[in-house]
Amino acid sequence: MSKSTPKPRRNPVETRERLVGAAVRLMLRQGYAATSVDDICAEAGVTKGSFFHHFESKETLGRAAVEWWGAFGTALYAEAWKDEGLDPLDQIRRFFGIMIGFTEREDEVCTCMVGMMSQELSQTHPAIREECARQLDLWTSNCANMLAAAKARHAPEADFDPEAVAWYLNSLWQGSMLVGKTENRPDIIRSNLRLALAWVEGLLTQTRNPKSEIRNPKSEPET
Amino acid sequence: MSKSTPKPRRNPVETRERLVGAAVRLMLRQGYAATSVDDICAEAGVTKGSFFHHFESKETLGRAAVEWWGAFGTALYAEAWKDEGLDPLDQIRRFFGIMIGFTEREDEVCTCMVGMMSQELSQTHPAIREECARQLDLWTSNCANMLAAAKARHAPEADFDPEAVAWYLNSLWQGSMLVGKTENRPDIIRSNLRLALAWVEGLLTQTRNPKSEIRNPKSEPET
DNA sequence: AATATGATACCAACCAGTCTGTATGTCAAA
DNA sequence: TTTGACATACAGACTGGTTGGTATCATATT
Incomplete structure (x- = not known):
């Protein structure tokens, strides 16, 4: 039980999930076009570099x-x-x-x-x-x-x-x-x-x- | 019959209609947010000054x-x-x-x-x-x-x-x-x-x- | 002349996406 | 077990273009 994923700083799976979750939450309210990539990054607590590392475009997300x-x-x-x-x-x-x-x-x-x-x-x-x-x-x-x-x-x-x-x-x-x-x-x-x-x-x-x-x-x- | 509106250069009623018509056509295809005021003006063949003379905002239109x-x-x-x-x-x-x-x-x-x-x-x-x-x-x-x-x-x-x-x-x-x-x-x-x-x-x-x-x-x- | 229309140039904010650099984890060789 | 090369993950400044809206000026209609 010493190895229960001790909160690694990098967690690509979670980062991706956070981005998708943020997108769902925001777009469900505002629609697609009115939701900016910056909005999504802020909501997910992630920077833009990270965003475009995980998704090639806003449309992909x-x-x-x-x-x-x-x-x-x-x-x-x-x-x-x-x-x-x-x-x-x-x-x-x-x-x-x-x-x-x-x-x-x-x-x-x-x-x-x-x-x-x-x-x-x-x-x-x-x-x-x-x-x-x-x-x-x-x-x-x-x-x-x-x-x-x-x-x-x-x-x-x-x-x-x-x-x-x-x-x-x-x-x-x-x-x-x-x-x-x-x-x-x-x-x-x-x-x-x-x-x-x-x-x-x-x-x-x-x-x-x-x-x-x-x-x-x-x-x-x-x- | 001399006074049958001989195509005046200014025609506020028609201008308004053209703007509304353009908005309907474009927004019906692209949605509201993705349709810019410039798009609408171009489609209607009208300039921006005219747009904001007839409508106080994009939302009003x-x-x-x-x-x-x-x-x-x-x-x-x-x-x-x-x-x-x-x-x-x-x-x-x-x-x-x-x-x-x-x-x-x-x-x-x-x-x-x-x-x-x-x-x-x-x-x-x-x-x-x-x-x-x-x-x-x-x-x-x-x-x-x-x-x-x-x-x-x-x-x-x-x-x-x-x-x-x-x-x-x-x-x-x-x-x-x-x-x-x-x-x-x-x-x-x-x-x-x-x-x-x-x-x-x-x-x-x-x-x-x-x-x-x-x-x-x-x-x-x-x- | 007064006013309603319309044209144009312009603005600050914001947009999606890029670029360069850095931190982190991985894995193989030593 | 340590090291170091390498790929992945992330940071954030920056870019060229666009956004809704404004300010100003010109002209037509009353």
């Missing part, structure tokens, strides 16, 4: 910040699907519970790094846009898997496409955080999530779609 | 740009409710049709000034956040009115709160544009809108909610 947020989210959601044997519908319920919990943190605005960075940068910083897209893909495929499993178990006859529903829920979640932040009303987010969960539960108790003039359209991905 | 976008949107949606006698459910269908149309414009990214500005600035520029909130309020109350009218006419017994559903749809719309832009897949937006319309139609053909364990929660606005 931006990407790393989005990645960090993705890992953070994945860890949060993991609670929902950690139990192997759990009924997928209950997993979905937990999934919604986690999101609702995220709106209930004190003194923390309910917002998403991926949504913020993509909204601000998707048309000018392709590398960051791609990283954001990767994170959305991840969320959606996890969600679609739960939906597909729940459908197989509870309503194999139901007429919905798990992936389309997953994109729908992802969009609703992102938009809810945006609206909640704009209106300063996290209760809207919770209300939206409850309506969406009820809808999903409805989809999964449907044995045969009763009368749907409107059909679920085939998706048409372009380029 | 930002607000004006959000207002402009709101008016632009209102004009678009007006198509849905211009016919006095139209069945409110058909108004809603038109409403969705207008949004779908908005995703189908060629060479134009489907995005929203209000969502962009609010996402980037809501925590640092209160005045702009408030203007964005005003625009969302407008959209939502128009939408809620249609829903309430449709409910009164088609399903007075139905168990849903028009305002909550309107916020839900607003969130879905905003989030869909965000996700569609991130993924470069406008088809996701359309798919989401179709699912949402089907859901709304379902709500309105509901005579008595069949079995709803999950109830529509009372909203709890804070501060």
